[in-house]
Amino acid sequence: MKALRLFALAAGLVLCACSNVSVTNQWRDPSWPGPPASNVVVVGISRSDTMRHIFEDTFSQQLQAAGVQASPSYTQIPAGTTGAVRLRDLVKSSGAQAVLVTRVQRVEQKVSVTPSGPMYGGFYGWYGGAWAATPDVQQYDVITLETSVWDARSEKLVWTVTTQGIGRNNVPKATTELAQTLIPKLKADGILR
Template sequence: MKPLRLPLLAIALVLGACNSMSITNQWRDPAWTGPPASNVVVVGISRSDTMRHIFEDTFSQQLQAAGVQAAPSYTQIPAGNGGAVQLRDLVRASGAQAVLVTRVQRVEQRVNVTPSGPMYGGFYGWYGGAWASTPNVTQYDVITLETSVWDPKSEKLIWTVTTQGIGSNDVPKATADLAQTLIPKLKTDGILR
C-alpha cells in the first residue's frame, strides 16, 4: 500500500469528511488566562478553494448558532502561504479575539475483514460451508484532523486538539459534526464564550 501524501489530498478526503468525530488528543496552554473569545476568524487549510469555502462557511455558521461571532477567512485571504499579512489585517479589522485553524493531519486507509462463523457437522459440513461463506471485507478511510486556536494578540497557540472520524463525501455534514464536537469543548475549556 502506497503512503498517502497530505499535500496531494483535496480537503474532500481531508475533511472529506467524517460522519462521527471523536477527540483523540488535546492540549490547552496553562498560562493563557483568557478571557474567552466571542469573535473568531475561521481558517481551513486546503488546496481546494471549494472545500475551504464549504468548511469555513459551515464552521462559521455553527459558531454563530452557538452565540459566537465568526468570519470565514477566504473572503479576504487567498489560499497559500502568501496570506499571512492579509490574515493579520483581517483579524485586526474584524476585532477577532481568536483564530481557529483546521488542517488534515493524516488519512489512513483501513481494511476490516469479518470472517464467517464456524461450520458444524464434521469435516464435510465445514468444507462445504467454508466455500459457501466468504468473509465480509470493507475498506474505509480514517481522517485525523488538527484544530488549533491562536491568540492573535500574543500570536501564541492557546488550544489544540486532534479528532478522528470515518471518511465520507458529505463535507458540510462532516464540518457540522466537527463543529458540534468541538464547540462545546471550546466553551467548557474557556476558549470560547
C-alpha cells in the same frame, strides 16, 4: 445463535449513529489569561478551494449557532502562504479575538475484514452456509485533523486538539460532526464564550 446475530446488528446500528469524530489529544495553555473569545475567524487549510469554502462556511455556521460570532477567512484571504498579511488585516477589521485553524495531519488507509464461518450440522448444511458466509471486506480512510486556536492579541497558540474520524465524501456533514465535537470542549475549556 440468532440472538447473538441480532445483538451484533443492533450494536452496529448504535455505533453508526454515534459521532464519527474522536478526540485523540488535547492541550490548553495554562497561562493564557483569557477572556473567552466571542468573535472568531475560521481558517481551513486545504489545497482545494471548494473544500476550504465548505469547511469554513460550515464551521462558522456551527459557531454562530452556538452563540459565537464567526467569519470564514476565504472571503478576504486567498489560499496559500501569501495570505498572512491579509489574515492579520481580517482579524483586526472583524474584531476577532481568536483564529481557529484546522488542517489535515495525516490520512491512513485501513482494511477491515469481518470473517463469518459457515453453519455446521453436517456436510450439506456446511456446504450451503460456506457460500453464504463469505467475509465482509471494507476499505476506509482514517483522517487525523489538527485544530488550533490562536489568540489574536498575543498571536500565541492557546488551545490545540487532534481528532480522528472515518473519511467520508460529505464534507458539510463531517465538518458539522467536527464542530459539534469541538465547540463544547472549547467552551468548557474557557476558549470560547
